[in-house]
Amino acid sequence: MSGKPLYIRNASQLVTLKGSSDAPLTGKAMEELHLIEGGSVWVEGGVIQSVGTDKKIRERYGSRLAEAEEIDATGRLVTPGLVDPHTHLVFAGSRENEFEMRLKGASYMEIMNTGGGIHATTSATREAEAERIYKESRRRLDQFLRHGVTTVEAKSGYGLSLEHELKQLEVAVELNRKHPVDVVSTFMGAHAVPVAYRGRPDEFVDEVVREMIPEVARRGVAEFNDVFCERGVFTPKQSRRILEAGKEYGLAPKIHADEIEPYGGAELAAEIGAVSADHLLKASSEGIRAMAEKGVVAVLLPGTAFFLMAEMADGRKMVDAGVPVALSTDCNPGSSPTVSLPLIMNLGCLKMGMTPAEVLTAATINAAHAIRRGHEIGSIEEGKKADLVIFDVANYMGLQYFYGSNHTEVVVKNGKVVHRRG
Numbered sequence: 001m002s003g004k005p006l007y008i009r010n011a012s013q014l015v016t017l018k019g020s021s022d023a024p025l026t027g028k029a030m031e032e033l034h035l036i037e038g039g040s041v042w043v044e045g046g047v048i049q050s051v052g053t054d055k056k057i058r059e060r061y062g063s064r065l066a067e068a069e070e071i072d073a074t075g076r077l078v079t080p081g082l083v084d085p086h087t088h089l090v091f092a093g094s095r096e097n098e099f100e101m102r103l104k105g106a107s108y109m110e111i112m113n114t115g116g117g118i119h120a121t122t123s124a125t126r127e128a129e130a131e132r133i134y135k136e137s138r139r140r141l142d143q144f145l146r147h148g149v150t151t152v153e154a155k156s157g158y159g160l161s162l163e164h165e166l167k168q169l170e171v172a173v174e175l176n177r178k179h180p181v182d183v184v185s186t187f188m189g190a191h192a193v194p195v196a197y198r199g200r201p202d203e204f205v206d207e208v209v210r211e212m213i214p215e216v217a218r219r220g221v222a223e224f225n226d227v228f229c230e231r232g233v234f235t236p237k238q239s240r241r242i243l244e245a246g247k248e249y250g251l252a253p254k255i256h257a258d259e260i261e262p263y264g265g266a267e268l269a270a271e272i273g274a275v276s277a278d279h280l281l282k283a284s285s286e287g288i289r290a291m292a293e294k295g296v297v298a299v300l301l302p303g304t305a306f307f308l309m310a311e312m313a314d315g316r317k318m319v320d321a322g323v324p325v326a327l328s329t330d331c332n333p334g335s336s337p338t339v340s341l342p343l344i345m346n347l348g349c350l351k352m353g354m355t356p357a358e359v360l361t362a363a364t365i366n367a368a369h370a371i372r373r374g375h376e377i378g379s380i381e382e383g384k385k386a387d388l389v390i391f392d393v394a395n396y397m398g399l400q401y402f403y404g405s406n407h408t409e410v411v412v413k414n415g416k417v418v419h420r421r422g
């Protein structure tokens with residue numbers, strides 16, 4: 001096995017989340033972190049080899065301790081690497097101007113319908129060379145890493161044409177190849193109807209379905225296909241057509257659902273077998289029930305609601321209804337310009353009625369299942385990728401109690417230390 005073993009020892013709390021690799025956790029199981037007090041991990045070849053009390057690990061590897069890189073985690077919390085299953089990471093430019101417009105009363109949709117919003121970022125991203133988009137996106141990915149995030153999903157959706165959607169996706173693929181943080185790509189050509197197609201949405205849907213999806217699938221630059229199902233963007237009928245087309249080409253469906261108005265997005269997600277339905281601030285009780293029945297992961301984005309000064313999705317209701325709940329930053333220049341998944345967990349507790357254990361489950365194993373990676377990341381179990389974080393708090397409750405801070409001290413990715421707080 002290449003490289004030295006890594007021995008992380010004697011954590012005040014080691015959150016394993018063991019036994020969650022086959023399916024996302026729901027209901028009461030979202031609270032069962034399977035903690036080990038004084039826990040240790042032995043890592044070799046980028047893989048978790050053994051997890052247990054420090055006594056167990058020292059007995060098992062006693063003769064080899066001297067050859068290992070040792071990190072003393074005494075007094076600190078060790079968790080799986082955080083996973084962000086919903087970002088619009090890859091883009092150029094920013095929209096501070098719109099932030100001030102919204103503080104003065106303009107709505108998100110008003111700004112978008114007058115040529116700003118997604119259209120503003122689309123113009124900037126179309127004009128920018130891939131190199132510049134790569135550099136700006138890499139900087140955000142560096143910041144994610146410093147917040148304990150070891151895997152992110154990244155959507156296209158600021159190209160809105162085959163040429164520029166492919167440009168975004170190629171940047172995401174390049175970041176995945178070169179950056180320590182793993183990047184999982186989602187095609188989202190159906191993020192908005194571009195200005196050139198204003199008033200002719202069905203013709204744009206034709207282009208997404210007939211031109212973009214086949215080429216994206218042929219190049220293998222995305223695993224998922226997402227659509228902004230919202231009044232004034234894409235109807236449930238158009239969204240169904242786009243997601244069905246993606247399934248035909250092997251792109252698993254995801255959906256931005258019921259963000260601004262109740263619109264049947266959650267129901268459509270259950271009907272079509274989406275991997276996840278995201279936002280859900282206005283999801284109906286019927287939609288939530290249907291998602292629970294079909295095991296569709298609800299990816300909740302409280303940072304977006306916070307930044308849009310809107311009411312939050314009812315995380316408590318969804319957890320109690322048996323929906324698998326995950327959390328994400330929704331990192332994007334318009335409605336959630338943040339990389340702080342730890343702050344999103346704080347909002348899960350303070351604004352959505354979730355518990356400290358539930359939000360940690362939602363930002364690790366359930367987030368991993370929302371991007372079909374639950375079998376390889378999201379928990380600290382033998383055979384899984386050694387993606388781990390050491391936080392400078394004594395327990396998982398402290399991560400939420402001392403809110404608003406970045407408690408990330410050490411990040412381990414594939415068994416290698418890739419960040420130590422300076």
Ligand SMILES: O=C(O)CC1=NCN=C1
Pocket residue numbers: 088117118121228256332333334335
């Ligand atoms: O505004 C943006 O750039 C991202 C977004 N898409 C759907 N909601 C927000």
Ligand SMILES: [Zn+2]
Pocket residue numbers: 086087088256330332
């Ligand atoms: Zn989004």
